[in-house]
Amino acid sequence: MIETSSRLVAAKALSLLDLTDLTDNCDAAAIERLCQQAQTPFGHAAAICIWPRFVRQARGLLGQNSAIRIATVVNFPSGELPVEEVVAETKTAIDDGADEIDLVIPYRKLIAGDERAVREMVSAVRAACTPPVLLKVILETGELKDRDLIRSASHLAISTGADFIKTSTGKVKVNATLEAADIMLNAIRESGRNVGFKPAGGVRTVADAALYLNLAATIHGPDWAIPSTFRFGASGLLGDILATLEGRPAGSPNAAY
Template identity: 55%
Template sequence: MRQNDQAVARLALQLMDLTSLNQDDSTRSISNLCVSAATAFGPPAALCVFPEYVIWAKQESLRLGLPQLKIATVTNFPGGYPDIERAVAETERAVAAGADEVDVVFPYRAFMQGDSDLGQELISACKQACGEGALLKVILETGVLQERKLIRQASELAITAGADFIKTSTGKVATNATPEAAQVMLEAIRESGTNCGFKAAGGVRNVADAATYLHLAEDILGADFLTPARFRFGASGLLSNLVATLSGQDATTAGNSY
């Protein structure tokens, strides 16, 4: 096992939003998710669950002695619907339930049809709904936007509207995180001069995948960017690959991403 693999795995674990966004989720599966977060190498940055499981996940993480574990959720998910009132109401309910972070889906289809005002208004309104206590991560759905120009424009719009993070994907479409999209987004963050963070979600399955995004972010924004306050991975099965790597086990078949 290369020492560098273990260093990447340790860092990636600290930066991960351990995620379960499945239609068959239950209190039992979310409890199991919380248990899996209590690794021998420390917890991930956050758990990301559907809004109806925020309270349960928070209670379970406290029961397991993980008070530092953030609880994230999703709103306007997964379709990025063009309904500002709906997105705001979902965000308000999530924050009231105790969500520390909200990943809201950008109305990407309306944006692709030329309506950029809707996206800006929705993000600004959801940012206000988050108040002072919750982070707002904006999911751009870059696999649908596809074109570098559109990804860049959506990134700039989200940052200007107040996003605390910009995120690649819901994990629910054919193409999710890619290094190409990540590069565009990271360059937009750099050129904005803001403290906006970045989250790669979907398709990050193993240490090698994680290393690709970590090196890319470091090249564009520097090593100081690689903290939970600025960089995240959204994944589910990635955890097993990271733990196997850190344990010195064969990690070649471990890890899938939502």
């Protein structure tokens, strides 16, 4: 029963996966591998998440009508670029073929008490993300730290047009945590809006994924987590998903990552 349950979680996690390569040494060959890895014998990842400079290449590799979406990052990872520069970055990425934009809020300004800076950034990028482009807003919860600040950031992002709220860049000391997930998932419920959630950074195993899926089910119901409402931002998770689905030990060397 446990094995069957693990395989069910693995299959679900695969369908919710934003397979990510935001490493500093990412190159064209790595993007080609990522596009191949996103398509498995058990189904495909929801999306790949890559640097903006590789979006055009990925679109060419996946094709115009691919079921695998292309997500890219803006104002990343610092959250400190000027609004007009981030908007220009967003528009270029969309022109290159991006389906989803993962935007880092100016979280340091928020920590200093400047909520207006967050609203201005999210609103401006929202305006550039015309449907069907999705806007996923990264709060960088590991740097916000305070529960009330994470909740406030969640509501700011939701009220200014986020389609998803996302925990982290994966580039700081503390990334996705269950505590932050609980705050953010409850903020979504409180808002009454159809907004998704994306834990990112540190979700490496099917067992990790199960914890987040169980939390989402507790707050939003057992059928809530689907690709339009839930994503895992991860690079290493695919390897454990495939090991589980193939019946291999977790972390075995044949895993994709």
